[in-house]
Amino acid sequence: MSQLISYCFPRSREDQSNPLERRISRGGGESQSRAFTWRRLVSSYWSDWVFIGALWIIYLSISRIPGHRREFSLRELSLQHSYAEDERVPENMLMFITVGLPLIVMLPVASFVARNAWDVHNAVCGLFMSFTMAGVITQAIKLLVGRPRPDLIARCQPPPGQQDSPVYGLSNWKMCTQKDFYVLNDGFKSFPSGHSSLSFAGVGFLALYLAGKMHLWDVYGNRNRAWFALSPLLIGAMVAISRTQDNRHHWQDVLVGSLLGMCVATIAYRTYYPHLAHPTCHLPMLPRVASDDTDDQVDLETGVRLLNDQQGIPRQSEEEEVWRRA
Incomplete structure (x- = not known):
């Protein structure tokens, strides 16, 4: 088992005397280690926790706002798909894939393989940073764009014989007979795909975390470990594809949402970990300036x-x- 762990999670191949891993001295004096303490944790990262909490509140606040509702044509074939009552990836499953699955993988690695308290904190904090940032950005864009979903006409339930306006050739949401306003308003939130962005924000962060622990970007090449480290991205791709199967999104929505989630995951990961080509990318970033530093x-x-x-x-x-x- 120890050989398997060593193969999957190698440390830097450089000399163990690498100064990046040494104890750090204060003012050139006696060296001191950056040992984990709750005081140093709070002093270094309290602003991150406040920021994540604020993003979470914003995300929950704007997720049900109607937003812009773009005009559409009743003759547009791309909007005439059926409305699926049961989604292939409901919201509770999405939360498990986005947050639960990465935690199930990262916490044991950080606790029992890396045995690093800072790594545990940075992995959890980075994951929630990625999730909340992706959620807020996605919802904000949805509200501003107001693109109709492929199943909009089925949601709208226009009156029988209803025709587009003879002047401009388009219809708007006011002619809909749908009584459930949440279902109707949600029909104008196609771009970008929230499932795609959130799933890649979660599993994308997990993939980057595993890639760093496995040193995939070193000069030696690690084909077998790469399959394992990058496999979470396949889960994100399956979630994104399911949105087109449920007639919830156009392919452009899924593509942009996936890229958005992966970009946010990269930003969140680099906030707490070095770049993947760094010789000690398996280690978390140095704690920030604390009151005793x-x-x-x-x-x-x-x-x-x-x-x-x-x-x-x-x-x-x-x-x-x-x-x-x-």
């Missing part, structure tokens, strides 16, 4: 905190600094 040297020209390794070599930026449990 005020003695660190500061570059007066750039305002960047200077951190020294045990050999006293100054580092001009902490962006690539990472932390490993001592």
